[in-house]
Amino acid sequence: MAHDPDSAHREAANHGRARTRSERHRGSGGGGRVVAGFAAGVKEVVIVLAMALVLSFVVKTFLVQAFFIPSESMEDTLLVGDRVVVSKLTPGPFDIDRGDVVVFDDPGGWLNQPPPADRGPLLDGLHDGLVFVGLLPDTSEGHLIKRVIGLPGDKVECCDAEDRLLVNGEPIDETSYIRPGSKPSEVEFNVVVPEGHLWVMGDNRGESSDSRFHDPEGTGKEGSVPMDLVVGKAFVKIWPLDRISMIDSHDTVFSDVPPAGSQALAETETR
Numbered sequence: 001m002a003h004d005p006d007s008a009h010r011e012a013a014n015h016g017r018a019r020t021r022s023e024r025h026r027g028s029g030g031g032g033r034v035v036a037g038f039a040a041g042v043k044e045v046v047i048v049l050a051m052a053l054v055l056s057f058v059v060k061t062f063l064v065q066a067f068f069i070p071s072e073s074m075e076d077t078l079l080v081g082d083r084v085v086v087s088k089l090t091p092g093p094f095d096i097d098r099g100d101v102v103v104f105d106d107p108g109g110w111l112n113q114p115p116p117a118d119r120g121p122l123l124d125g126l127h128d129g130l131v132f133v134g135l136l137p138d139t140s141e142g143h144l145i146k147r148v149i150g151l152p153g154d155k156v157e158c159c160d161a162e163d164r165l166l167v168n169g170e171p172i173d174e175t176s177y178i179r180p181g182s183k184p185s186e187v188e189f190n191v192v193v194p195e196g197h198l199w200v201m202g203d204n205r206g207e208s209s210d211s212r213f214h215d216p217e218g219t220g221k222e223g224s225v226p227m228d229l230v231v232g233k234a235f236v237k238i239w240p241l242d243r244i245s246m247i248d249s250h251d252t253v254f255s256d257v258p259p260a261g262s263q264a265l266a267e268t269e270t271r
Contacts (some may be wrong), residue, residue: 063088065231065237067103067143071211073202074145075179077101077247083239084145084247090233095199098167098254100148101247104200105229110144110214145234146210147177150191150199152227153260157190158219169259177205177250187212191220193260196223 069082078084078101086103090096150167151155157166164171165184174184182205189212193199197219202208215223234247 008134019151027234032207067234069145070208072207073204073205074101074147075204077177077203078234078237079243081240082237082243083095084234085238086232086234087237088232091227091230094233095247096148096151096227096233097251098148098151098154099249099251101145101234101249102148102198102200103143103145103231103234104225105231106144107225107229109118110209111142120185143231146200146202148198149201149211150220150224151260152193152195152197154193154199154257155191155260156193156199157197158185158188168260170257172253172257174253176253177248179206182206185212189215189218190220191215191223193220193224196227198227199223200225203243211271241249 065086067084067086069078069080069084072080084103087094090100090102096102149165155166155168160166160171162171163183164173166172178184182203182216184254185201185205191199197220199211201210201212211220211225212222212224215221236246
């Protein structure tokens with residue numbers, strides 16, 4: 001049979017065009033898969049971030065929250081600039097004890113802080129949002145941090161002949177946590193802590209505006225902090241790195257203190 005060169009050329013051309021169309025089709029499909037994969041990846045990242053924000057908010061609201069220490073009132077236990085983590089399970093599932101370091105809302109008039117620096121609406125909004133969900137420590141605006149000295153019903157007074165505080169008539173040795181050189185109190189007082197309240201004092205007694213200075217009648221009614229204002233118990237320092245450590249409640253200081261009301265009962269029985 002005679003060979004037709006024109007026919008061979010036409011077949012080759014048709015084959016080339018078909019292969020080109022196939023390659024274009026494959027190329028178009030590959031680009032679509034890339035776009036779809038990118039979109040899926042973005043969606044996954046958004047979902048993960050949203051879950052992380054929700055989880056952080058839940059943890060901050062119900063379990064733990066970080067706070068920034070803005071003042072000298074708790075030196076040398078806590079220094080200005082320290083970051084602490086507060087357990088919101090106390091009070092709640094766990095009771096507050098004497099010696100615990102607690103963060104609480106300002107009962108009213110305790111704070112006299114300058115207004116926070118204005119970073120501009122965008123940065124202020126971003127900062128407040130990150131604090132709200134728990135990704136940044138609270139700057140402690142509107143909050144205070146002190147050590148619990150008296151529980152509801154406790155009689156707290158200053159001071160005995162050896163300059164020691166007395167709780168329910170028992171002198172306590174506070175040298176393990178108050179700032180070296182500080183006296184337990186320069187101010188004399190003798191109060192009974194009301195039900196549902198706490199008597200709190202800073203470890204740096206000379207620089208702490210605490211229960212002593214917000215109780216003008218000397219009865220403990222105004223200087224004591226309502227329990228429902230307590231945010232939680234500070235239990236660990238997380239910043240700076242060289243100061244990471246647990247916060248000691250020094251519970252042994254109060255180990256010999258009798259139960260609340262026991263001193264009043266004993267005094268009544270001896271009359």
